[in-house]
Amino acid sequence: MASITLExxxxxxxxGVQAVxxxxxxxxxxxxxxxxxxxxxxKSTLLRMVAGLETISEGTLKIGDRVVNKLEPAERDIAMVxxxxxxxxxxxxxxxxxxxLKNRGFKKPAIExxxxxxxxxxxxxxxxxxxxxxxxxGQRQRVAMGRALVREPAxxxxxxxxxxxxxxxxxxxxxxIKQLQRRLKTTSLYVTHDQLEAMTLGDRLVVLNAGKIEQVxxxxxxxxxxxxxxxxxxxxxPAMNMLPVEYLATRSADNLLDDLxxxxxxxxxxxxxxxxxxxxxxxxxxxxxxxxxxAAGAESHLYVRLAGSEQPTVIRTGGGExxxxxxxxxxxxxxxxxxxxxxxxxxxxxx
Amino acid sequence: MVxxxxxxxxxxxxxxxxxxxxxxxxxxxxxxxxTHEPGAFVRGVLPLTPGDNLWDTYSQMLGSGWQVAGAPxxxxxxxxxxxxxxxxxxxxxxxxILSAFAIVYFRFRFRLLAFWxxxxxxMLPVEVRIIPTYAVVAxxxxxxxxxxxxxxxIASATATFLFRQFxxxxxxxxxxxxxxxxxxxxxxxKDILLPxxxxxxxxxxxxMFIYGWVQYLWPLLVTTDExxxxxxxxxxxxxxxxxxxxxxxxxxxxxxxxxVPPVMVVLLMQKLFVKGLTETEx
Ligand SMILES: Nc1ncnc2c1ncn2[C@@H]1O[C@H](COP(=O)(O)OP(=O)(O)OP(=O)(O)O)[C@@H](O)[C@H]1O
Ligand SMILES: [Mg+2]
Numbered sequence: 001m002a003s004i005t006l007e008x009x010x011x012x013x014x015x016g017v018q019a020v021x022x023x024x025x026x027x028x029x030x031x032x033x034x035x036x037x038x039x040x041x042x043k044s045t046l047l048r049m050v051a052g053l054e055t056i057s058e059g060t061l062k063i064g065d066r067v068v069n070k071l072e073p074a075e076r077d078i079a080m081v082x083x084x085x086x087x088x089x090x091x092x093x094x095x096x097x098x099x100x101l102k103n104r105g106f107k108k109p110a111i112e113x114x115x116x117x118x119x120x121x122x123x124x125x126x127x128x129x130x131x132x133x134x135x136x137x138g139q140r141q142r143v144a145m146g147r148a149l150v151r152e153p154a155x156x157x158x159x160x161x162x163x164x165x166x167x168x169x170x171x172x173x174x175x176x177i178k179q180l181q182r183r184l185k186t187t188s189l190y191v192t193h194d195q196l197e198a199m200t201l202g203d204r205l206v207v208l209n210a211g212k213i214e215q216v217x218x219x220x221x222x223x224x225x226x227x228x229x230x231x232x233x234x235x236x237x238p239a240m241n242m243l244p245v246e247y248l249a250t251r252s253a254d255n256l257l258d259d260l261x262x263x264x265x266x267x268x269x270x271x272x273x274x275x276x277x278x279x280x281x282x283x284x285x286x287x288x289x290x291x292x293x294x295a296a297g298a299e300s301h302l303y304v305r306l307a308g309s310e311q312p313t314v315i316r317t318g319g320g321e322x323x324x325x326x327x328x329x330x331x332x333x334x335x336x337x338x339x340x341x342x343x344x345x346x347x348x349x350x351x
Numbered sequence: 352m353v354x355x356x357x358x359x360x361x362x363x364x365x366x367x368x369x370x371x372x373x374x375x376x377x378x379x380x381x382x383x384x385x386t387h388e389p390g391a392f393v394r395g396v397l398p399l400t401p402g403d404n405l406w407d408t409y410s411q412m413l414g415s416g417w418q419v420a421g422a423p424x425x426x427x428x429x430x431x432x433x434x435x436x437x438x439x440x441x442x443x444x445x446x447x448i449l450s451a452f453a454i455v456y457f458r459f460r461f462r463l464l465a466f467w468x469x470x471x472x473x474m475l476p477v478e479v480r481i482i483p484t485y486a487v488v489a490x491x492x493x494x495x496x497x498x499x500x501x502x503x504x505i506a507s508a509t510a511t512f513l514f515r516q517f518x519x520x521x522x523x524x525x526x527x528x529x530x531x532x533x534x535x536x537x538x539x540x541k542d543i544l545l546p547x548x549x550x551x552x553x554x555x556x557x558x559m560f561i562y563g564w565v566q567y568l569w570p571l572l573v574t575t576d577e578x579x580x581x582x583x584x585x586x587x588x589x590x591x592x593x594x595x596x597x598x599x600x601x602x603x604x605x606x607x608x609x610x611v612p613p614v615m616v617v618l619l620m621q622k623l624f625v626k627g628l629t630e631t632e633x
Pocket of ligand 2: 044045
C-alpha cells in the first residue's frame with residue numbers, strides 16, 4: 001500500500017495534442033479517489049500515466065516514496081482494471097489470475113493460495129476452469145477485478161470498469177467495489193464519467209475539465225460548494241440551473257440579493273432547491289409556465305420556462321401528481337441560502 | 352435461411368453432388384489408370400474399374416523409380432518436396448510473424464517505411480524477379496541445395512501483411528494488461544500473441560505448405576542434380592520422355608502419391624484452418 005503523488009503532471013501527445021495540462025494531486029495511502037469529467041478531458045490519459053502505459057511528458061509521479069516516472073508498469077506495483085477487461089482469451093480464468101504471479105516468480109502453492117482467496121472474495125470459484133468467452137459480462141468483470149486483486153498491489157487503477165455492464169449490474173458491482181476497497185484498504189484511483197458512480201464511490205472526487213483540475217474534494221463538498229460553473233453543471237442530476245442575477249433581482253420583493261459576493265452576476269440553483277411552497281427562511285418568488293411534467297417514480301421533474309425571460313429551468317420535487325396542468329402558470333420559491341454565486345466571465349465561484 | 356421445401360432440397364443436393372463429381376472424377380480416373388498395365392490407357396476405351404497392377408506400379412515408383420525417363424525414385428522426390436514445402440511454410444510463418452510483431456507493437460524510427468518496403472515486395476513474387484534471384488543464388492553457390500530451393504521463396508510479404516492485419520485487430524489492452532502483469536515484449540509474444548494467433552498460423556501453414564508443394568518453375572531452375580528433384584518436377588519429366596509412349600500408369604501413380612501430403616496437411620489442420628478463415632477470437 002502506498003500514497004500516490006502527482007506533481008505538475010503534463011501530457012503532450014505526438015502531434016501536439018495537450019491532453020493533460022499540469023495536475024497536482026496527493027492521494028493518501030488507502031484512499032479511494034475518483035477522477036471524473038466529460039469525455040475527452042484526459043482522465044484515461046492521466047490514469048495511464050500513473051499506470052506507466054503512457055509516458056509522462058512533464059512532472060513527477062511518486063508511488064510511495066519512489067519516483068516512478070521511468071519505471072515499467074510491472075515495477076510500479078500497481079494493478080489495473082480495463083474497460084473492456086482485457087482478459088487473456090486463450091487462458092482459463094485460473095490462469096488469467098495466475099499469470100501475473102507466475103511472471104513475478106511466485107511458487108505454485110503460493111499462486112494457488114492467492115488465486116483461491118481472490119476467487120472466493122469475488123465469488124468466481126466455480127468458473128476458474130472456464131475460458132473468458134464462456135462467461136457473462138458481469139462474470140468477466142469479476143475476473144478482471146480478480147486479476148488485479150491477486151497481485152495485492154500498492155494501488156488499484158480502474159478505467160471505467162463498469163461502463164460495459166447493464167444498469168442493474170453496474171449498481172451491484174459499484175457497491176461491491178466499494179466494500180472490497182473498504183476491506184482491503186488499497187489505494188485506488190478510479191476513472192469514470194458517470195457522476196453518480198463518482199459520488200457514491202469516492203472518498204474524494206477530482207473533477208477534470210480539458211486536462212486541468214476544476215475541483216478536488218469529498219463528494220458532498222463538491223456537491224454543496226461547487227467551485228466553478230463547470231463543476232456545478234457537471235455534478236448533480238438534473239444539472240444545476242443558472243439564473244442571471246439581474247433577472248432574479250427583478251423578481252425579489254426585498255433586497256435579498258444585495259449581499260451577494262462582489263462580482264456575482266449569475267447564480268446556480270439546484271433543481272431540488274426550488275420549492276412549490278414558501279419556506280420560512282428569506283426566499284425569492286419566481287413565476288413560470290409549466291412545459292412538461294416528468295414522473296420518475298419517487299421524484300418528478302418539472303420543466304418550466306421562467307416568466308419574463310423564457311429561460312428553460314428544471315425543478316425537482318417528490319413524486320406525485322403535477323401541481324398544475326401543463327401550460328399553466330407555476331409559482332415556485334427559492335431560499336436565499338440555496339444560491340450558489342458565480343462570476344460568468346471567470347466561471348468561478350465568488351464566495 | 353431456414354426453408355423447408357423438398358424440391359429445393361433435392362435441387363441443391365443435386366447441384367452439390369454434380370460439383371463433387373466434376374471435381375472428383377479426374378482424380379478417380381487417375382487412380383484407375385495407376386492400377387492398370389501401361390498400355391491400358393491409350394487403347395481408346397477408358398477402363399472405369401481398378402485393374403490388378405496396383406501393387407507393382409506403386410512399389411516400382413516408390414522403390415527404384417522409372418530410370419528410363421531419368422526420374423529418381425519417388426520416395427526421394429516426395430521427401431524433397433516435403434522438406435521444401437515444410438521449410439517454406441515454417442520459414443515464412445516464423446519470419447513474417449516476427450516482423451509483423453515488430454511493426455505493430457514497437458515504435459521505432461522508420462517503422463512505416465519498413466512496413467511499406469515489406470509491402471512493396473508483395474508486387475515482386477519469385478516469378479517476376481526470377482533471373483536476378485537466380486543469379487544471386489548461383490553466386491552464393493546455393494544451386495542444388497535445399498537452401499537454394501527454399502530461401503528465395505520464403506522471402507515474401509504476404510504472410511507479414513496478413514499477420515499485421517490480424518495483430519491490429521487484437522485489442523491493445525491485451526498487451527497493456529500483460530505489461531502490468533510483468534511480461535516483457537517477448538514473453539507477451541510467446542504467452543499471449545502466439546496462442547491468440549494459432550488459428551491464423553494454422554490457416555497460413557496450410558496455404559504456404561501447398562504453395563511450396565506446387566512450386567515448379569523455381570525448382571526447375573535451381574536443381575540439376577536428381578537428388579534435389581521435387582515431385583512436381585518428377586511428374587513433368589515422366590511425361591516428357593518423348594521418344595516413347597508415356598507410361599500412364601506410372602505417371603498417374605506419381606500423381607496420386609504427390610497428392611497425399613497436401614491432402615494430409617489439409618485434413619490434419621482442417622479444424623484450425625476453417626476456424627482461422629472464418630472466426631476471430633473475441
Ligand atoms: N494516442 C493519442 N494521440 C493523440 N491524442 C490522444 C491520444 N489518446 C488520447 N488523445 C487525446 O487526448 C485527450 C484525452 O483523452 P482521454 O482518452 O484521456 O479522454 P477521457 O477523459 O478518458 O475520455 P473518455 O471519457 O471518452 O474515455 C482527447 O482529446 C484525445 O483525443
Ligand atoms: Mg477514457
